[in-house]
Amino acid sequence: xxNSFLRISIWVYLxxxxxxxxxxxxxxxxxxxxxxxxxxxxxxxxxxxxxFGELFQDQRILNGIKNSLIIGLGxxxxxxxxxxxxxxxxxxxWPKLRATYYTIIIAPILIPGVVLGISTLVFWDRxxxxxGLGADSFLSNGxxxxxxxxxxxxxSYCMLVLVARLQRYDVALTExxxxxxxxxxxxxRKILLxxxxxxxxxxxxxAFLASFENYNTTTFTFGEYPTLTIELAQKVRYGITPAIxxxxxxxxxxxxxxxxxxxxKLKRQELVAVARKNATVEELAGKIKLPSFFAGNMAAVLLxxxxxxxxxxxxxxxxxxxxxxIADIREQKQLEAEQRIQELRKQREERRKQxxxxxAEQGGAQTAPKPSNNSGFGNVFAPNSLDGSETEGxxxxxxxxxxPSNNSGFGGVFDPNSLQxxx
Amino acid sequence: xxxxxxxxxxxLWIRFGDFVAVRDANVKINGGDFFSFxxxxxxxxxxxxxxxxxxxxxxxxxxxxxxxxxxxxGPNKRPTALIFQNLALFPLxxxxxxxxxxxxxxxxxxxxxxxxxxxxxxxxxxxxxGDKLPNELSGGQRQRVAIxxxxxxxxxxxxxxxxLSALDLKxxxxxxxxxxxxxxRVGITFIYITHDQGEALTMSDNIAVMRAGVIDQIxxxxxxxxxxxxxxxxxxxxxxNVFRGKVKQIMGNEALIAxxxxxxxxxxxxxxxxxxxxxxxxxxxxxxxxxxxxxxDGASGDHFVTARVNHEExxxxxxxxFTEGEGGKEIKVSIPNHGQSFDDHTGQNITLEYETHNAVIxxxxxxxxx
Numbered sequence: 151x152x153n154s155f156l157r158i159s160i161w162v163y164l165x166x167x168x169x170x171x172x173x174x175x176x177x178x179x180x181x182x183x184x185x186x187x188x189x190x191x192x193x194x195x196x197x198x199x200x201x202f203g204e205l206f207q208d209q210r211i212l213n214g215i216k217n218s219l220i221i222g223l224g225x226x227x228x229x230x231x232x233x234x235x236x237x238x239x240x241x242x243x244w245p246k247l248r249a250t251y252y253t254i255i256i257a258p259i260l261i262p263g264v265v266l267g268i269s270t271l272v273f274w275d276r277x278x279x280x281x282g283l284g285a286d287s288f289l290s291n292g293x294x295x296x297x298x299x300x301x302x303x304x305x306s307y308c309m310l311v312l313v314a315r316l317q318r319y320d321v322a323l324t325e326x327x328x329x330x331x332x333x334x335x336x337x338x339r340k341i342l343l344x345x346x347x348x349x350x351x352x353x354x355x356x357a358f359l360a361s362f363e364n365y366n367t368t369t370f371t372f373g374e375y376p377t378l379t380i381e382l383a384q385k386v387r388y389g390i391t392p393a394i395x396x397x398x399x400x401x402x403x404x405x406x407x408x409x410x411x412x413x414x415k416l417k418r419q420e421l422v423a424v425a426r427k428n429a430t431v432e433e434l435a436g437k438i439k440l441p442s443f444f445a446g447n448m449a450a451v452l453l454x455x456x457x458x459x460x461x462x463x464x465x466x467x468x469x470x471x472x473x474x475x476i477a478d479i480r481e482q483k484q485l486e487a488e489q490r491i492q493e494l495r496k497q498r499e500e501r502r503k504q505x506x507x508x509x510a511e512q513g514g515a516q517t518a519p520k521p522s523n524n525s526g527f528g529n530v531f532a533p534n535s536l537d538g539s540e541t542e543g544x545x546x547x548x549x550x551x552x553x554p555s556n557n558s559g560f561g562g563v564f565d566p567n568s569l570q571x572x573x
Numbered sequence: 574x575x576x577x578x579x580x581x582x583x584x585l586w587i588r589f590g591d592f593v594a595v596r597d598a599n600v601k602i603n604g605g606d607f608f609s610f611x612x613x614x615x616x617x618x619x620x621x622x623x624x625x626x627x628x629x630x631x632x633x634x635x636x637x638x639x640x641x642x643x644x645x646x647g648p649n650k651r652p653t654a655l656i657f658q659n660l661a662l663f664p665l666x667x668x669x670x671x672x673x674x675x676x677x678x679x680x681x682x683x684x685x686x687x688x689x690x691x692x693x694x695x696x697x698x699x700x701x702x703g704d705k706l707p708n709e710l711s712g713g714q715r716q717r718v719a720i721x722x723x724x725x726x727x728x729x730x731x732x733x734x735x736x737l738s739a740l741d742l743k744x745x746x747x748x749x750x751x752x753x754x755x756x757x758r759v760g761i762t763f764i765y766i767t768h769d770q771g772e773a774l775t776m777s778d779n780i781a782v783m784r785a786g787v788i789d790q791i792x793x794x795x796x797x798x799x800x801x802x803x804x805x806x807x808x809x810x811x812x813x814n815v816f817r818g819k820v821k822q823i824m825g826n827e828a829l830i831a832x833x834x835x836x837x838x839x840x841x842x843x844x845x846x847x848x849x850x851x852x853x854x855x856x857x858x859x860x861x862x863x864x865x866x867x868x869x870d871g872a873s874g875d876h877f878v879t880a881r882v883n884h885e886e887x888x889x890x891x892x893x894x895f896t897e898g899e900g901g902k903e904i905k906v907s908i909p910n911h912g913q914s915f916d917d918h919t920g921q922n923i924t925l926e927y928e929t930h931n932a933v934i935x936x937x938x939x940x941x942x943x
């Protein structure tokens with residue numbers, strides 16, 4: 151009883167946790183397929199791929215992606231190289247200095263990105279001037295500055311990843327290579343580097359992602375090469391469209407794809423290792439029977455399913471034409487609007503009739519309370535008139551689409567439908 | 574045996590800061606020898622090995638390999654190959670790639686390397702195992718791969734840093750004979766580091782006994798066992814009973830010792846100390862457990878010791894008697910088992926006798942820790 155309650159609450163907790171983590175992403179992804187002009191999930195209008203098309207026609211976004219990729223690659227190369235050098239230094243340095251060195255190397259992670267951005271800009275500008283170069287020199291190039299600026303702290307991340315692996319390295323391996331005649335460079339290239347390869351790959355991925363999503367350092371250094379995050383931030387300032395949701399969806403899909411691929415690869419290595427362990431000597435010598443790609447590899451199965459689904463969706467998108475649906479929706483909206491107008495008219499009609507009837511009644515029964523507007527204050531103090539205005543106000547709020555029938559001075563410009571009609 | 578390349582250490586000093594790891598070592602290792610450095614851990618034997626292989630520059634003195642001074646020559650340029658204590662096989666390379674790493678460095682083709690690897694794998698009795706990874710092998714197999722990898726580099730001198738210490742007893746004993754056989758087959762100089770006197774005695778042509786950075790004695794195994802130079806060598810190599818005392822009288826190669834607890838005893842002065850000891854010197858006398866025999870009761874003289882039996886044990890090839898000599902000193906006696914009847918002596922007083930040439934006298938000195 152108590153146990154099952156515990157289990158249920160754990161599941162509930164997990165559900166809430168993942169909802170919290172992934173909910174926004176899911177909703178944002180869905181909005182990318184809704185034809186509504188504002189990114190929203192409900193009301194659902196039409197399944198459409200038009201936002202993707204719009205995304206790929208947006209030169210600024212495409213240019214931002216290109217810049218982000220170039221800067222990402224530059225940052226990966228620089229950060230991994232510096233991180234590896236820093237990590238190697240940490241294992242070589244005099245033990246008493248190690249803690250101090252570590253603190254210094256880690257410090258850029260703790261410094262706000264804004265500060266790093268500003269200081270990068272100021273520092274390289276000063277150097278640029280010292281060298282007597284102009285504003286168009288290499289040192290004030292946006293790509294150069296952004297790569298340098300981002301690498302100041304991304305290199306520290308890389309070093310942390312690399313140090314963890316390096317600590318498991320047996321220096322005797324390098325010594326053994328030297329002893330067998332290798333030069334220091336050969337020992338590094340043939341022994342240490344292959345050992346570090348998995349960590350270098352992780353560090354490179356980490357560096358790329360950190361560079362790709364960076365905003366606050368880049369915003370000071372990008373110069374004439376705005377990255378994707380910069381472009382997005384500038385776009386959002388003028389209101390967002392579902393094209394941004396489409397971009398988000400692509401990024402989410404790519405992330406899932408690479409995560410699955412990595413998982414499948416790891417699982418595969420594990421299975422191969424087990425197979426090797428069970429293999430006989432003859433099998434190892436040439437024709438080892440490796441497990442088939444999908445056997446016991448859930449991630450690989452999911453990966454293929456995912457890939458097939460993607461291809462299907464892209465194929466559908468190429469032939470799918472939501473024009474009919476959108477037209478239908480528009481028509482439906484117009485119909486709805488007209489219907490509302492009709493209803494409103496009818497209501498007004500009825501109300502007028504009612505009022506006329508009431509007035510007629512009042513006028514007939516008692517003429518004393520001077521219903522006419524002869525007083526200096528008009529009719530404002532009349533209790534009934536207050537009532538009337540209130541109902542009118544309510545009408546205005548609850549039925550904004552009835553505006554055209556109001557014959558107001560604004561001629562219905564505030565009606566969202568009228569805007570759509572213009573389109 | 575082919576005249577391999579010899580190694581000489583000349584006045585070798587190695588210091589780490591204030592700490593002296595190796596103190597004035599002078600060793601001449603003949604080409605083609607199986608030479609062991611034997612000593613407790615921390616005595617500086619690994620330091621010597623690293624100086625020979627080139628990972629360490631001596632503070633003073635020289636390392637000569639084949640008569641050439643090695644000062645300033647890095648480990649990758651020396652004609653030595655080192656087998657590490659933890660073997661240091663490259664974990665990401667297959668066995669055959671490990672073995673032929675030295676050829677890869679020289680730019681040999683893959684086919685050539687494969688061929689050489691197969692030859693060496695045959696030699697170390699691991700045929701067809703070349704495609705495995707090191708961690709897919711057993712401890713003894715890895716051991717042999719490490720040897721093959723070192724031999725593939727065709728060194729003039731093979732250095733082994735306690736390579737058997739990680740193996741279990743049975744395998745260790747097996748690998749001893751195997752190592753010795755490989756050494757005879759390839760005919761190169763082996764320098765072997767160990768703290769296990771059994772390994773050193775069974776395999777080596779010559780042994781250097783080391784204590785705290787100092788080489789006490791260099792000789793073949795038999796000499797070290799029977800004729801130790803120092804109290805340390807006598808107590809570290811094999812089991813030994815020690816009797817402390819003062820030299821009372823020198824009689825040619827023998828001496829009479831006034832022991833502290835067992836009366837006056839006679840023994841041979843160890844060869845290198847003959848003529849150097851004089852009356853009144855502090856001395857130690859060593860008698861091996863197997864050098865004692867049980868004497869008839871009441872016998873007495875300068876080669877008899879009386880003791881009370883504490884307990885006895887039967888070891889298969891010998892009966893061990895643990896006695897308490899006069900003044901609480903423990904003496905171990907081992908009587909070889911020839912199938913004779915053996916009475917229980919527990920609690921009795923017995924008289925032990927030894928032949929004077931089986932007991933040695935050395936100047937008093939530091940003993941090996943138990």
